[in-house]
Amino acid sequence: MRxxxxxxxxxxxxxxxxxxxxxxxxxxxLIGIIIGVSSVVVVGASISGLNSYVMETVTKLLGVNHFxxxxxxxxxxxxxxxxxxxxxxxxxxxxxxxxWLREKCxxxxxxxxxxGTSVNLKQDGQELFGTQVMGVTANxxxxxxxxxxxxxxxxxxxxxxAENVCVIGNDLTDKFFTGVDPIxxxxxxxxxFMRVVGVEEKRGSFVGQSxxxxxxxxxxxxxxxxxxxxSLQLHGKAEDxxxxxxxxxxxxxxxxxxxxxxxxxxxxxxxxNVEEVNNDVDQFTGAIAGVVIPITCxxxxxxxxxxxxxxxxxxxxxxxEIGLRxxxxxxxxxxxxxxxxxxxxxxxxxxxxxxxxxxxxxxxxRATTSIPMTITIPYVFLSIGVSGGVGLIFGIxxxxxASKLDPIRALTKN
Numbered sequence: 001m002r003x004x005x006x007x008x009x010x011x012x013x014x015x016x017x018x019x020x021x022x023x024x025x026x027x028x029x030l031i032g033i034i035i036g037v038s039s040v041v042v043v044g045a046s047i048s049g050l051n052s053y054v055m056e057t058v059t060k061l062l063g064v065n066h067f068x069x070x071x072x073x074x075x076x077x078x079x080x081x082x083x084x085x086x087x088x089x090x091x092x093x094x095x096x097x098x099x100w101l102r103e104k105c106x107x108x109x110x111x112x113x114x115x116g117t118s119v120n121l122k123q124d125g126q127e128l129f130g131t132q133v134m135g136v137t138a139n140x141x142x143x144x145x146x147x148x149x150x151x152x153x154x155x156x157x158x159x160x161x162a163e164n165v166c167v168i169g170n171d172l173t174d175k176f177f178t179g180v181d182p183i184x185x186x187x188x189x190x191x192x193f194m195r196v197v198g199v200e201e202k203r204g205s206f207v208g209q210s211x212x213x214x215x216x217x218x219x220x221x222x223x224x225x226x227x228x229x230x231s232l233q234l235h236g237k238a239e240d241x242x243x244x245x246x247x248x249x250x251x252x253x254x255x256x257x258x259x260x261x262x263x264x265x266x267x268x269x270x271x272x273n274v275e276e277v278n279n280d281v282d283q284f285t286g287a288i289a290g291v292v293i294p295i296t297c298x299x300x301x302x303x304x305x306x307x308x309x310x311x312x313x314x315x316x317x318x319x320x321e322i323g324l325r326x327x328x329x330x331x332x333x334x335x336x337x338x339x340x341x342x343x344x345x346x347x348x349x350x351x352x353x354x355x356x357x358x359x360x361x362x363x364x365x366r367a368t369t370s371i372p373m374t375i376t377i378p379y380v381f382l383s384i385g386v387s388g389g390v391g392l393i394f395g396i397x398x399x400x401x402a403s404k405l406d407p408i409r410a411l412t413k414n
Contacts, residue, residue: 029310030350032303033390037354039299040386041375042361049365049373065244066143066273069093069101069234069255073270090268092231097258101234104254107247109239112140115222115230121172123188128175132214133189135222143237151183151198154218158197162220167198169212189215190225248273303350304390307343347390355380 071090072083098113105111114136121128140146141153148167158165166187173182177196186193194217203211223230238247252271259268355375362373 025310026346029306029346030353032299032306033347033350034303034354034357036299036301036303036390037351037386038358038361041355041358042373045358045362045373045375046365052372052374065238065241066145067236067244067248067251068270068272069097069236069251070270070272071231073272086270089266090270091259093234093269094232097255098232098234100258101236101251101254104257105236105247105250107238107243107250108236109247110139110143110237112137112143112235113219113232114140114235115219115226115232117226117230119190121176121187121189123176126175128171128213130213131172133222133226134214134216135219135226136216137219140216140235143235147201148198149201150181151196153198154216159218159220162218162224164192164194164221165197165218166194167200167216168196169200169210169214170202171210171213172215173199187215189217192225244273301390303347304393307347307390310346344389351386 071093072086095113098111101108102111114134116132116134118130119133121131136154138154138156138159141148146153151167153167154165157163166189168182168187172187176182176187177185182196182199185196187196188194194215200212200214200216205211217225219232236247236251238244248271252267255269255271256265256267261268359375362375365373
């Protein structure tokens with residue numbers, strides 16, 4: 001055991017001496033490994049960060065244990081023909097659907113409703129484009145886990161009496177109420193002056209779209225201003241995760257009963273829940289990873305070929321050394337292991353440097369964007385393990401060639 005430890009210690013020492021004896025060559029050799037490892041780690045961290053960012057944003061938008069019943073759902077998974085079919089089949093969601101779902105879904109901790117439209121706002125010479133005006137029931141703040149930084153959210157009395165009040169997003173505060181407390185002030189929406197009772201906590205942006213350019217008004221007020229012909233969007237929430245799927249299924253059955261659907265009749269409404277959105281995000285980022293990561297791994301393959309080339313040069317340069325060691329009793333497996341250790345060490349050093357470079361790039365991305373790129377422990381082991389494995393695999397042929405050298409011919413060459 002002691003002899004084995006001594007052999008590996010000596011082999012490691014010789015490998016380090018060989019690397020430091022040719023610093024420039026070693027550095028040029030490492031560039032391929034460094035670029036390969038940093039590319040794989042940065043891409044992996046980016047995909048993981050994108051996944052976390054989207055899921056966090058979805059949670060901000062929809063809350064937790066939350067589902068929606070809408071006339072239509074996103075057409076992302078549908079053909080144009082299927083979309084047109086559903087557009088003709090699906091019914092508008094009305095107030096009676098809202099009242100029915102509240103009554104027939106006892107597992108739901110709460111059921112709310114909303115409708116929305118986009119308007120341009122003008123006030124005091126300032127203009128804000130594409131503001132989302134959402135008519136909501138008073139409980140939508142709790143259902144979607146909304147946070148209010150100033151004032152309060154809408155209350156039931158204001159919805160029942162169609163009051164001209166609103167809760168505004170941060171974009172409106174920055175545009176129309178700079179340096180002024182907006183609570184109690186008015187904002188003009190579609191020629192109607194609305195009194196501000198609350199300011200929603202800043203949510204940032206998502207894929208370049210602001211999440212703070214919005215106004216919440218009572219749903220009854222919304223219908224007075226924009227009409228009642230729009231389809232509502234119903235929102236349900238379960239008390240906890242354990243009861244979420246039961247509430248979701250109960251809501252589906254209630255809506256099918258309300259619309260008098262039987263047996264194999266397809267739903268004439270859309271049902272979306274946060275978990276489905278998260279699963280779609282996982283599939284999307286997984287598909288990206290499945291395409292992008294193998295492509296970035298090509299750079300590791302190139303780096304491995306460079307390592308093999310340099311190790312072949314090293315074998316040629318050290319022919320006399322190999323012959324001398326064999327003449328002194330070194331076995332073929334000793335020579336083989338010596339060069340394998342050297343190629344693996346060289347690549348592992350490149351892996352560590354590549355990891356540090358990737359960490360620097362990840363920090364830069366975190367500082368300049370909202371994507372939470374994080375290099376976790378698995379990435380650390382991946383960078384060192386993969387790079388070392390590349391060196392081991394591509395070092396086999398040069399090591400084997402070195403171990404096959406005839407000691408007499410090796411000594412006479414020099």
